Amino acid sequence: xxxxxQVLGISNAIVDVLSHVDEGFLGRLGAAKSSMVLIDEAxxxxxxxxxxxxxxxxxxxxxxxxxxxxxxxxxxAYIGCVADDQLGGIFNHDMKSLGVDIRLPPRSGGAPxxxxxxxITPDGERxxxxxxxxxxxxxxxxxxxxxxxxxxVILLEGYLWDIPQGPAALRKAMEIAQRSGTIVAISLSxxxxxxxxxxxxxxxxxxxxGMIFANEHEIMRLLDAKTFDDATKAAARHDLIFVxxxxxxxxxxxxxxxxxxxxxxxxxxxxxxxGAGDSYTAxxxxxxxxxxxxxxxAELGSRCAASVIQQVGARLEKDFRV
Amino acid sequence: xxxxxQVLGISNAIVDVLSHVDEGFLGRLGAAKSSMVLIDEAxxxxxxxxxxxxxxxxxxxxxxxxxxxxxxxxxxAYIGCVADDQLGGIFNHDMKSLGVDIRLPPRSGGAPxxxxxxxITPDGERxxxxxxxxxxxxxxxxxxxxxxxxxxVILLEGYLWDIPQGPAALRKAMEIAQRSGTIVAISLSxxxxxxxxxxxxxxxxxxxxGMIFANEHEIMRLLDAKTFDDATKAAARHDLIFVxxxxxxxxxxxxxxxxxxxxxxxxxxxxxxxGAGDSYTAxxxxxxxxxxxxxxxAELGSRCAASVIQQVGARLEKDFRV
Numbered sequence: 001x002x003x004x005x006q007v008l009g010i011s012n013a014i015v016d017v018l019s020h021v022d023e024g025f026l027g028r029l030g031a032a033k034s035s036m037v038l039i040d041e042a043x044x045x046x047x048x049x050x051x052x053x054x055x056x057x058x059x060x061x062x063x064x065x066x067x068x069x070x071x072x073x074x075x076x077a078y079i080g081c082v083a084d085d086q087l088g089g090i091f092n093h094d095m096k097s098l099g100v101d102i103r104l105p106p107r108s109g110g111a112p113x114x115x116x117x118x119x120i121t122p123d124g125e126r127x128x129x130x131x132x133x134x135x136x137x138x139x140x141x142x143x144x145x146x147x148x149x150x151x152x153v154i155l156l157e158g159y160l161w162d163i164p165q166g167p168a169a170l171r172k173a174m175e176i177a178q179r180s181g182t183i184v185a186i187s188l189s190x191x192x193x194x195x196x197x198x199x200x201x202x203x204x205x206x207x208x209x210g211m212i213f214a215n216e217h218e219i220m221r222l223l224d225a226k227t228f229d230d231a232t233k234a235a236a237r238h239d240l241i242f243v244x245x246x247x248x249x250x251x252x253x254x255x256x257x258x259x260x261x262x263x264x265x266x267x268x269x270x271x272x273x274x275g276a277g278d279s280y281t282a283x284x285x286x287x288x289x290x291x292x293x294x295x296x297x298a299e300l301g302s303r304c305a306a307s308v309i310q311q312v313g314a315r316l317e318k319d320f321r322v
Numbered sequence: 323x324x325x326x327x328q329v330l331g332i333s334n335a336i337v338d339v340l341s342h343v344d345e346g347f348l349g350r351l352g353a354a355k356s357s358m359v360l361i362d363e364a365x366x367x368x369x370x371x372x373x374x375x376x377x378x379x380x381x382x383x384x385x386x387x388x389x390x391x392x393x394x395x396x397x398x399a400y401i402g403c404v405a406d407d408q409l410g411g412i413f414n415h416d417m418k419s420l421g422v423d424i425r426l427p428p429r430s431g432g433a434p435x436x437x438x439x440x441x442i443t444p445d446g447e448r449x450x451x452x453x454x455x456x457x458x459x460x461x462x463x464x465x466x467x468x469x470x471x472x473x474x475v476i477l478l479e480g481y482l483w484d485i486p487q488g489p490a491a492l493r494k495a496m497e498i499a500q501r502s503g504t505i506v507a508i509s510l511s512x513x514x515x516x517x518x519x520x521x522x523x524x525x526x527x528x529x530x531x532g533m534i535f536a537n538e539h540e541i542m543r544l545l546d547a548k549t550f551d552d553a554t555k556a557a558a559r560h561d562l563i564f565v566x567x568x569x570x571x572x573x574x575x576x577x578x579x580x581x582x583x584x585x586x587x588x589x590x591x592x593x594x595x596x597g598a599g600d601s602y603t604a605x606x607x608x609x610x611x612x613x614x615x616x617x618x619x620a621e622l623g624s625r626c627a628a629s630v631i632q633q634v635g636a637r638l639e640k641d642f643r644v
Contacts, residue, residue, distance in 0.1 A: 020639065049415075049419075051419060052416075052419045053389065053416040053420060054379075054416065055378070056379065056412060057378070058375065085407075085408055087408050090376070090378060093375075093376070094374075094375040094376065097375055112408070312634065313377070315375060
């Protein structure tokens with residue numbers, strides 16, 4: 001049985017490949033700005049041959065959040081698939097160096113470690129094309145009482161429902177969690193992902209989840225709400241904690257009849273909006289698993305989000321302290 | 323015979339691994355601040371296990387300069403050894419995406435692609451530990467009339483004299499250059515490198531070189547001068563162009579009795595001093611191989627240096643235009 005940690009993340013383990021492109025590039029690619037689409041290996045090679053010089057850094061939404069919790073001083077563990085290649089080594093290094101307990105060994109002989117081409121347009125927006133590679137090999141057999149352990153929270157991402165054994169592996173993880181009293185938190189990933197897997201998300205929400213992280217678009221899509229206000233009303237009818245982020249409008253936490261409204265923390269200068277949601281999740285979960293009340297969780301989330309958008313990259317810099 | 327380009331670079335092909343460390347870290351490592359030392363694979367693994375999350379980007383001094391010339395619109399080619407691994411793919415991608423003609427195929431079955439751990443202390447200084455890996459496999463056989471072609475300038479770096487067949491390969495490159503009227507330019511790399519290979523540098527300078535790129539420390543070390551003024555006087559006695567950079571004091575070009583003094587271009591904010599010298603070299607050589615007078619070469623060099631130190635990373639961002 002693995003040691004008990006505050007937060008265990010299960011997600012796609014991805015190395016980001018960041019490069020600057022012009023608006024016309026997105027048109028030639030047929031990519032909608034700010035979208036995330038999945039691509040195959042051939043397409044990945046094609047896109048890589050089209051982009052300019054790039055910078056590589058570990059990424060992946062829930063992986064970013066786990067790195068963030070670890071950076072805040074929380075105890076963390078991670079389940080995700082990388083290949084035994086150099087990018088896999090980079091991903092695991094970056095997690096381990098923060099003290100994250102990596103629960104799966106790198107895979108041999110299969111697809112390479114996943115990468116996400118992050119295409120940055122002059123307006124600072126990021127459009128993502130993700131080749132899932134080794135991530136798709138995450139299987140039901142990887143999810144056991146040993147690899148999951150007994151964390152306070154398991155954090156799952158919506159994107160996991162995109163991989164072949166994802167739904168079955170996640171069901172198993174949620175069942176293991178339920179038996180040990182672990183809270184299941186789900187980050188909805190993006191609105192398109194919600195559309196792809198709405199039925200499964202609603203099922204998880206009804207049966208296993210204790211906490212949902214979503215932005216306005218995602219929660220409205222999930223709960224069929226026309227306005228954010230309608231979404232919060234619908235959320236209040238569930239026996240769950242909804243953590244809803246609204247960019248510069250701050251965040252709203254809904255737990256039945258209890259509502260916490262948190263303003264966004266003022267920033268000096270927006271440098272790079274990437275990772276705002278992931279870092280908010282990190283701050284919120286670190287505080288929550290440290291036994292803090294919802295208001296303090298929301299506040300720490302906001303402060304983490306404000307910090308990460310004033311630096312380049314999706315992960316809080318090392319030794320970040322709020 | 324390869325196409326004739328403005329600048330061919332021959333150098334160590336390196337991927338930088340950047341991470342933030344505190345002052346105490348350098349002490350524990352036994353590393354002098356701002357130094358560059360060579361390490362073996364075991365030490366590379368050890369250091370990597372000690373550092374926090376990192377960012378990866380293509381680097382290498384002369385490789386940065388070649389990328390810079392290409393970014394300015396110059397025609398360029400490159401000779402350097404990477405392995406056929408992911409980091410080698412990253413290095414070659416970043417060069418090719420700027421239009422640099424890569425002249426050697428990746429190596430199979432040998433050491434991995436070189437990496438340089440760039441340790442950034444809170445004062446912004448960078449201390450480097452370099453594992454040369456596949457770079458050490460550059461051999462005399464790689465330098466042929468076909469791979470060298472007939473560029474206007476061959477740019478070599480002092481660090482090449484550190485690898486086993488480096489001196490012999492460089493001698494061959496310089497002989498090929500001489501036969502085709504190609505100018506040999508040498509970037510002295512760093513003062514310690516000058517100390518390691520002073521006799522060879524002086525020999526190259528006397529027999530083959532037409533242009534030397536150096537900072538104050540390097541040129542004083544090479545010419546046994548106590549002051550920068552003494553160094554410029556000694557330089558004037560050679561039949562060579564000396565391009566001497568002095569950080570915020572600007573640069574001085576010495577060509578026999580002709581001296582050009584160029585002020586540093588004012589900047590708004592120093593973001594990251596890395597790559598200042600490499601980018602200066604890029605600007606200077608782009609202008610020089612475009613037939614511009616020395617004063618304009620120095621001015622473009624200064625403007626490139628000023629640009630690169632106001633961004634993160636050692637290479638000018640894509641679509642940089644001065």
